[in-house]
Amino acid sequence: MKYKIEKDKIIVEAGDDFDIEHILECGQIFRFYKFADGSYSVCSGDKFAKIMKNNKNYVIFSKDTNYFADFFDLKTDYSKIKNELKKDKVLAKTIPFGKGIRILKNSPLEMIFSFVISANNRIPRIKKIIEAMCEKAGENMGEYYAFPTIEKLASLPLNFYLGLGAGYRAKYLFKLAMELSGVDLNEKNKLETKELRNWLISLSGVGPKVADCILLFGFNRMDVFPIDTWTSKVYETFYNEGAKTREQMREHLVKRFGIYSGYAQQYLFYGARSYDVLKLKI
DNA sequence: TGCCAGGAAGCTA
DNA sequence: TAGCTTCATGGC
Secondary structure, eight states: OOEEEOSSEEEEEOBTTBOHHHHHHTSSOOOEEEOTTSOEEEEETTEEEEEEEETTEEEEEOSOHHHHHHHTTTTSOHHHHHHHHTTSHHHHHHGGGGTTOOOOOOOHHHHHHHHHHHTTOOHHHHHHHHHHHHHHHSOBOSSSBOOOOHHHHHHSOHHHHHTTTOGGGHHHHHHHHHHHTTOOHHHHTTSOHHHHHHHHHTSTTOOHHHHHHHHHHTSOOOSOOOOOHHHHHHIIIIIOSSOOSHHHHHHHHHHHHGGGHHHHHHHHHHHHHHHOGGGSOO
């Protein structure tokens, strides 16, 4: 896939390795908006971009082009990854539904809070709660609101979180903010995946599945396979070898897909949730 | 009305 | 360690 960075925009060749709908609608990010003309806007931390399709190219407009080139993982060769994964007969039939997916490199802090909110919740409501957080506590950047800083989040009372409509998760968010206050996430990123995962699980509101999503979308770790309601169905339908618990399913699938686990999980999740792949006869 | 949502925490044994 | 229950809220 070809791309080039100019002063305030990135031009990306549209095609099998980059489809903005696949990338944004596959459940890895919550702060994005689709406009009537088919263009999108995306927020990540305190950064912002607009994405428009122009003939055979996507144009990503932003004053932070280097950030978004990294965010969209433009240097990674997804054709190679998909060719490797297509050796698996289930993925061979599933990948075409989300062939333009790329795993984003999003803000770790934003991913931690977002996926704590995501637990036992629905995606439209998750988006509303996160948006409320940004509007009430994030910096007004004119065209959008930044995700709040940890300093700001740690200074807010429990009532702030109760007012977001987050339900019983409010107390987790409140505790989480204090637990993360003063923590250098860049320093945490130096840990091995297993150690980083254990630390994440020690945080309020973070269990195995939420930790795996944070590792995948916030810390760019591909040796994880989040097991949720959808991917547990995927396991039971296509990969069942007797695992009963989510932990057993996770171990089995990470062993199967290794360093490509995160990619495999996202193609399977998107296919199952958006295209009824679970009903395919494979 | 009852069920479920990209689950986690708390309790029991 | 494993299994069960509870936890707000909202859409269907």
